Amino acid sequence: MENSTQRAPEWSRGMRAFARWTLAMLRPYWALCLLLACGLLLQALYAMLLPIWLHRLFDHGIAPRSAHVVGQTLALLTGGFVVAACAGMAVDAGVSTLGPRAMNDMRQRAFDRLLSLSFRHLGRYKSTTLVSRLTSDMQTIESATVNIIPSMAMKLVMALGALAAAITLDWHMALATVLLFGASLWAPRRLAQYAVLATHARKSTESRLTAFIKETIQMLPVIRTLGIGGHRREQHRAHLQALRASARRHYLLGELTGRITGFALSGAQMAVIGLGAVLALRGTVSSGVVVAYIGLLLELGSAANGIAGQLSGLIQALSCWQRIESLLQGPVDAVAPALPKPLGESISRVSLNDVSFSYAGDRLNLQGISLETPLPRRIALVGPSGSGKSTVLNLLSRIYDTTSGSIAFDGIDIRDLDPDSLKSAIAMVNQDNTLFDGSIRYNIRLGRLDAGDSEVEQAARAAEIHDFIQSLPQGYDTEVGEGGRLLSGGQRQRIVIARAILRDPQILMLDEATASLDAEAAAAIGRTLARIGATRTVLSVTHRLASCPAMDLICVFRDGSLAEIGTHDELLRHRGTYHGLWEKQSQIEIAESGRDVDITLQGLRRIPLFAAAQAADLERIQRRLRVVEVQAGSVLIEEGSRSGNFYIIARGEVESSVRTAAGTARVMEVLEIGDFFGEFALLDDVPHPTTCRTRLPCLLLTISRADLQDIASLQHSTAEQTAMERAIAATLDRRLDAKLAQALESRCHARPGPGGPA
Numbered sequence: 001m002e003n004s005t006q007r008a009p010e011w012s013r014g015m016r017a018f019a020r021w022t023l024a025m026l027r028p029y030w031a032l033c034l035l036l037a038c039g040l041l042l043q044a045l046y047a048m049l050l051p052i053w054l055h056r057l058f059d060h061g062i063a064p065r066s067a068h069v070v071g072q073t074l075a076l077l078t079g080g081f082v083v084a085a086c087a088g089m090a091v092d093a094g095v096s097t098l099g100p101r102a103m104n105d106m107r108q109r110a111f112d113r114l115l116s117l118s119f120r121h122l123g124r125y126k127s128t129t130l131v132s133r134l135t136s137d138m139q140t141i142e143s144a145t146v147n148i149i150p151s152m153a154m155k156l157v158m159a160l161g162a163l164a165a166a167i168t169l170d171w172h173m174a175l176a177t178v179l180l181f182g183a184s185l186w187a188p189r190r191l192a193q194y195a196v197l198a199t200h201a202r203k204s205t206e207s208r209l210t211a212f213i214k215e216t217i218q219m220l221p222v223i224r225t226l227g228i229g230g231h232r233r234e235q236h237r238a239h240l241q242a243l244r245a246s247a248r249r250h251y252l253l254g255e256l257t258g259r260i261t262g263f264a265l266s267g268a269q270m271a272v273i274g275l276g277a278v279l280a281l282r283g284t285v286s287s288g289v290v291v292a293y294i295g296l297l298l299e300l301g302s303a304a305n306g307i308a309g310q311l312s313g314l315i316q317a318l319s320c321w322q323r324i325e326s327l328l329q330g331p332v333d334a335v336a337p338a339l340p341k342p343l344g345e346s347i348s349r350v351s352l353n354d355v356s357f358s359y360a361g362d363r364l365n366l367q368g369i370s371l372e373t374p375l376p377r378r379i380a381l382v383g384p385s386g387s388g389k390s391t392v393l394n395l396l397s398r399i400y401d402t403t404s405g406s407i408a409f410d411g412i413d414i415r416d417l418d419p420d421s422l423k424s425a426i427a428m429v430n431q432d433n434t435l436f437d438g439s440i441r442y443n444i445r446l447g448r449l450d451a452g453d454s455e456v457e458q459a460a461r462a463a464e465i466h467d468f469i470q471s472l473p474q475g476y477d478t479e480v481g482e483g484g485r486l487l488s489g490g491q492r493q494r495i496v497i498a499r500a501i502l503r504d505p506q507i508l509m510l511d512e513a514t515a516s517l518d519a520e521a522a523a524a525i526g527r528t529l530a531r532i533g534a535t536r537t538v539l540s541v542t543h544r545l546a547s548c549p550a551m552d553l554i555c556v557f558r559d560g561s562l563a564e565i566g567t568h569d570e571l572l573r574h575r576g577t578y579h580g581l582w583e584k585q586s587q588i589e590i591a592e593s594g595r596d597v598d599i600t601l602q603g604l605r606r607i608p609l610f611a612a613a614q615a616a617d618l619e620r621i622q623r624r625l626r627v628v629e630v631q632a633g634s635v636l637i638e639e640g641s642r643s644g645n646f647y648i649i650a651r652g653e654v655e656s657s658v659r660t661a662a663g664t665a666r667v668m669e670v671l672e673i674g675d676f677f678g679e680f681a682l683l684d685d686v687p688h689p690t691t692c693r694t695r696l697p698c699l700l701l702t703i704s705r706a707d708l709q710d711i712a713s714l715q716h717s718t719a720e721q722t723a724m725e726r727a728i729a730a731t732l733d734r735r736l737d738a739k740l741a742q743a744l745e746s747r748c749h750a751r752p753g754p755g756g757p758a
């Protein structure tokens with residue numbers, strides 16, 4: 001209740017703003033609006049004259065039996081009806097021309113704005129919400145502009161006309177009409193407010209259901225792989241229940257409001273007719289006046305009912321408009337400067353001066369990054385997941401602006417640069433190789449819209465995809481399907497690379513460009529990218545350090561800061577984060593084919609579990625390790641399971657998560673190249689504490705529990721098992737929260753080995 005009363009003034013303020021917006025939207029079409037207003041006025045005039053003519057027909061024509069007056073009045077009635085009908089049709093034609101035109105202006109403005117809105121602002125909305133703002137919300141406003149507003153305006157003018165006629169017929173009855181009709185419309189106003197709130201609630205429930213269905217369609221392969229169809233079905237049922245409840249309330253309150261208003265208006269009509277009858281009996285008014293009044297009351301009743309009935313539609317349009325406005329009024333990132341400076345033909349220097357950045361404004365995702373380097377150079381950005389590498393690329397390409405500090409190319413702040421010249425100097429290839437719906441040619445040409453067909457083909461040749469395209473029956477005109485689903489991941493990525501090559505960028509940004517591909521495609525595309533990058537500045541975000549020794553500069557990020565910077569040799573000498581990562585990864589070698597993987601004995605010894613193993617046993621482990629390739633999203637170990645393999649990551653990422661009390665998964669750690677998991681395979685009767693799921697396509701070295709337990713120095717005598725549990729606990733201590741590791745520690749203490757508990 002409080003809610004609805006608080007909202008009332010908001011509505012009236014909003015309604016005034018909506019009216020101002022509607023007028024502004026109609027301004028370019030003022031001539032058409034003028035014609036519409038004339039049409040409406042003619043209809044209102046007819047509504048006003050009708051009862052007066054009826055009164056004349058009865059009192060001055062039929063009663064005194066004057067054929068002349070009857071004939072004249074009937075002619076007036078017919079003529080008036082024809083004029084009003086023609087005006088009505090003209091209004092309909094005008095509105096159906098004006099509404100869609102004005103709405104298309106609004107749609108275009110909204111779309112233009114969407115293209116430049118800040119990602120930070122857009123990130124607050126779900127994609128389904130954004131789509132519904134620009135489609136179904138627009139549709140609601142269009143239907144209000146085409147149907148509701150003109151019809152309400154007409155009803156209002158006709159009601160005012162009828163009221164004016166009422167006053168000229170008899171002021172007593174006119175006063176009674178105003179009071180009673182006013183009261184009838186005022187009485188159910190609270191109910192109407194609830195009805196409107198129920199409409200809002202229903203819309204929200206509907207948009208949640210739409211988002212859920214869209215997510216289900218997108219995630220269908222994952223849902224089937226995980227076998228969680230039943231779970232999703234239950235969630236869908238819950239959404240439907242919520243929808244049923246909100247729809248019931250919406251219909252009930254809407255119908256009730258209409259019905260109560262209808263009853264009240266009918267009562268008011270009866271009361272005024274009753275008053276007219278009494279006045280006629282007393283001789284105060286003629287029977288002609290009463291007859292005229294009956295027509296007039298029917299007119300007024302239908303107008304008032306119509307206005308009341310359409311009010312909820314208008315308020316719904318208002319709420320849609322407010323939602324669209326709050327989306328479009330958001331900030332714009334990378335605003336073009338007033339006097340943009342062009343970027344030189346060859347950029348010779350880039351500098352980041354104490355750059356900090358926050359996506360959401362609550363915490364800094366990058367802080368105090370300072371760096372200056374001549375170009376062209378090949379620069380690697382490395383560091384753990386979430387350390388800020390991609391964010392640096394986002395800032396350099398001005399997808400976002402820095403929160404503080406500045407970035408400059410050749411000493412010019414990128415905020416002062418011409419955004420177009422900056423964009424054309426940069427091309428980005430990242431993991432996402434989703435294509436636009438259209439032909440292969442169209443997708444490549446998006447790199448430079450004025451490129452000719454031969455340039456498109458040249459770029460495809462450089463991206464090593466030309467032969468494949470030529471082998472297709474439709475060649476470059478082959479449609480790629482929604483998102484490019486008719487092509488493989490590797491083919492899509494090569495098209496994205498061809499698009500980047502077509503730009504001939506001074507700076508090529510590679511953000512884990514091959515991470516989402518299978519091992520073989522990744523290796524082949526990696527070679528193509530190395531060739532393309534050899535002649536220009538390359539900024540490459542990578543988790544695999546194998547390419548780093550060939551780089552001119554390596555920037556190591558940690559927790560949003562630039563932790564180390566230097567060449568491969570310098571960083572190894574420094575023995576810091578990079579050295580640690582290199583130590584972890586350099587023991588694992590992926591063959592050029594991308595499929596075969598080797599790990600050195602030293603690499604195995606690095607794993608705490610095997611630290612104490614004898615050399616011969618390490619060799620046996622090495623021999624028994626198998627290479628497996630796993631797609632993104634595969635569950636390798638389920639929380640609570642008591643079996644499973646031991647894995648070492650050669651490529652890709654694996655997340656380790658635990659189920660929370662609420663049933664959701666909490667990610668404990670992201671495991672990267674050189675990391676390992678599945679240690680619990682070695683322990684008896686200990687359920688695995690986490691679920692391990694691949695985040696990216698992975699290449700893994702794996703050994704089974706049976707194979708591991710078969711190996712002499714890992715065989716579990718009580719003492720050895722205890723030692724192993726300690727080693728595992730030490731690893732877990734690093735990975736999981738203290739609680740879990742403590743539980744394991746207490747197991748070790750409870751089982752005394754020969755040396756007693758440590």
Ligand SMILES: Nc1ncnc2c1ncn2[C@@H]1O[C@H](COP(=O)(O)OP(=O)(O)OP(=O)(O)O)[C@@H](O)[C@H]1O
Pocket residue numbers: 123359360365383384385386387388389390391392541
């Ligand atoms: N669009 C976004 N909105 C909010 N936070 C974000 C967004 N993108 C990244 N972040 C956060 O910013 C931080 C840095 O992310 P960034 O993607 O730059 O890391 P990264 O080092 O490239 O990681 P990865 O190697 O996993 O790609 C992370 O904490 C991440 O959660």
